[in-house]
Amino acid sequence: MGEIKRTGKKEKKQRSRQERRTRRAYKIIAPFFAYIALWGILPLFYGLYLGLTEYNGLSEKPVFIGLKNYMDFFTNAAYMQLLWRQIWMGAICLFMNTILSFLLGLALNVPAKTRGIFRSGIYVPCIAATSITSAIFVVLLEPNGVMNTVLKRIGLTPVTWQYSQFWMVFWIMIYFVWKNIGPAAIIWLGGLQSIDASLYEAARMDGADMFQRIRYITIPGLRFVASYIILTGIIGAMQMFDVVMFISKGNPYGKTDILMYRLYRDGIVNFNMGMAGAESTVIGMITIVFSIIYFRIVLKKED
């Protein structure tokens, strides 16, 4: 009886110690929760609320108008066009970035003395400020800029890049890939180096060629790295706007305008806060849906 009592007391003591530890842990992380709530969750809910209002930043209070902003969004062909352009331009950028960064990761994995220099070199564009590097891009593309000077020197006809949707999308994509390829390549490289080298050795002994080794060892071994790169890539592509703002400003005549850039202008430039709230909700939901679809596909493959 006395033994049971002692054990009970001991358990109680352990439990209360455990509870104290838990409480202490919560106290430590509470400020971080408060921080996230203050700067992440509250603005999120305020954005959702603004989407249901009409507010220009001048009138005293936002006026509740229900789902009118959403109705306007889905019935206005211009908004749907911007959404579609955001998706296809984002998809091209994501596709190119993923493929090229993978190839670059493979190249960087080849043992060479200069590997360190290249590894640092491809990361530099990511560190440089978008506003500055994009300004250089814009200067290159001016009617009498470097690109046209080069074309003239080699006997080709200069191109008015700013008049062409094709060329502006092309340059936006080039800039996006140039800017983002470094971090993705380094992550691919990290994944490549975590694959057990003995697997390649065994495959080689079994007579597998380079493509077979990539197909059957490298790609399956990089599944989780790929998931990370593609998932963050989807989010990045759906958030893409600074590249467009700095390089084309939506030109020529709105042909490279995308929903995120419009969202910025509706909210911060034109002070149509209600519509900006609705647009951000729509684009947020679409990003979540794309991410879930991608997750489902990955998980299904794993099953």
Place this chain on the structure above:
Amino acid sequence: MKRKLLAICMATALSLISLTGCGGSNENVPDTTRQETETSDTKETVKEEVPSAGKIHLTVPKVGYNQEQINTANAKEGGPTYEDKYYMTVTENMAKNLPDYEMEYVDWGWGETLDQKQRALFASGSAPDIVAGETFIPSYAAEGLLEPLPQEIVDLVNPSFLVYDDDDNPVAVAYKTSIFMIFYNKALLEQCGYSEDDIPETWDEWKAMSDDITAQGKGEFWGGGIPTFPNAGGALRATPFFRTNGTDFAVDGKINLDDEKLQEVLSFIREMNYNFPAGLGNGSDEFPMWDAFHEGTLAFVVQGSFEGSDAENAGMDWGVAPIPMNDAGIDGNCTVGSVYLAVPKAAANKEASFNVIKETLSLENEKVWLEGSYCPAIKEIIEDSSYYENDKVLMMEMQVIKDGTYSGLATFPKNDSSIWEIINQNVLARTTMTEDPVDVICSEAMAQIVPLQ
């Protein structure tokens, strides 16, 4: 206990980091006395703005210069510009004439940046003592946010420098403005066989001359046309041409793109655009065009009167003429470069704020703008030509001001900026970048604009 202490320390540190993270940039640093005070609760030493005893503290954009701006202006190669001189003169005179006011001269930028800052202050319930701006000030007036100006100020200025609210009360006043003209490169015209007697007065004359110069240039120099920069005031520079053709983008606050006269101007703008190298008159950046004019590869540009000063500084041989008109054209123009000041109804020190506005309009301050060929607002200068009789640009400009044949850019009561964005991008830029029929361009843009009105 140690862990508890650690948790408290972390919480305090995090709170401090997040609070200091909200702090503004140093561009808002005022000229006011800074005092270091110690708060008793945290024993942390923080800097606080403490107004000097007995003085009225006023926060004002686009009125004067703080010390940092004065230092920057003085450090400029060639010394302070006429714009710097105006703000520095006002700053000096404020200190001399209004010693009871403690002025906080803030640099909140211009255009969109300034609008954003001021709207944020309105939304947060802490309106500044004075608001400044150009194209967006009519929106503030229409929202009923601005206090009517005292009669004393209204009487000082030419009536066209005022902005009115919906009840027809004057609520904002510009201390300077400018109107559009065509500037030309004399040397380039002479090279092409033209003298100043040939300067065009009609659209046909201008087009013929500009086409000829472009043809003679063979890709080395061009005649020039009407710039339509979609992201840098394209509509602003095109507006005088619409007005001289008896039309405008808006009539009674409603979009007017289906007007044939307006479409006629758009066709003229398209034809004149062939006298720019492709992409120069309608790019996302306007500076390459000004550079081309100053470097002598562009014969004509449309710009506000301040271009006279810029051309002079560029060392070029230049001339100026009124905007050419269509055959049956009428007088019309558009202001550019106006800086309006107004006092919000929610301002804490309205009387003091109006006194500050009145001081910006003093003769001594306003005279400085003449140096930059800007038109000051006060009648005392406008009505006395001895102040500007030696300045050909100002003589022309003042006549237009006296005739009253100009006004600011049209405004739309609702979604003003969004509608102008469509006009700039989908009407003006598309007109000059494509061969799409003008009526199609206009009807498609109308379809986008009408739901926004």
